Amino acid sequence: MNLWIGRPGALREIQDKADSFDRSPALEVQEFRALSGAVTTWAPPVQPRRLTLRWTAMERDDFTHLDRLARRVDGPGPVAVLDPLSRNWLTAAQAAGTGSTGMWERNANEITLSGGTTPYSPVTVSVDAPPPAGAVLTWVIPRWRYYPVAPGTTLTWWTPSLAAAKAPLAGGYLYWYRADNTYLGxxxxxxxxxxxxxxPPGAAFARPGVAFTAKGSWPLGESVLAPGDLSTELLDGERPPGEGTPAYSITDYQHVAAADARYRDIGLDLVEVA
Known part of the structure; x- marks a missing residue:
């Protein structure tokens, strides 16, 4: 899978591989030294991820797409980047089943979440008399609520910890939504x-979830949503530390026009936005 970038519902695959791809977070730690020599540091509570992408050459159609995004021709909104290097689109806390319970949504009062009092506290899911269709729990993200996807690409979704705990699941589900958030299937x-x-065609977002069919309580544990077929790797007990799926704003953009059909020396800088 190559890098996909754009607004949800209008993502485009960039055919040329980036020559450099830096996605280091901006720590912005400041150091203060007292007259005594003692040192204190200050860091913002959120360390946004930054992407720095560079290409030596790019096809004209791909360049035109990036150019429209950078110039905000189609609106000021943030862009999604489907990172081919990402091991797990879920956040670190979601992938581990820890932290705030606000990272999951329930479809019925019969399902509750507890724990998550600290970033490292495990979350427990409890089900009391599930409805006939099952008690559904879904994973969500702040900016778009659902996870941006590109039609025609392959995705893997699984909750290995719930499977290992033998939680009574009707199955794992991926719910598809269009760009306007209407349900697709x-x-x-x-x-x-x-x-x-x-x-599927027309899908702009995916909403991963599971449906419980019996009452009980289980640690939520690990889960993974990522591009490609990861079935063999996951069944071998590998993955799922999460990296998140941030929304980005383009902060800088450079290019050199060429006489032929390709553009040269393209640079794109992006920063994660809330």
């Missing part, structure tokens, strides 16, 4: 194995 897996599927 869903695909279901067994819950005991990773769900590997292709994003």
């Amino acid at each position: 869903a695909v279901a897996g067994s819950g005991t194995r990773p769900l590997v599927t292709t994003v």
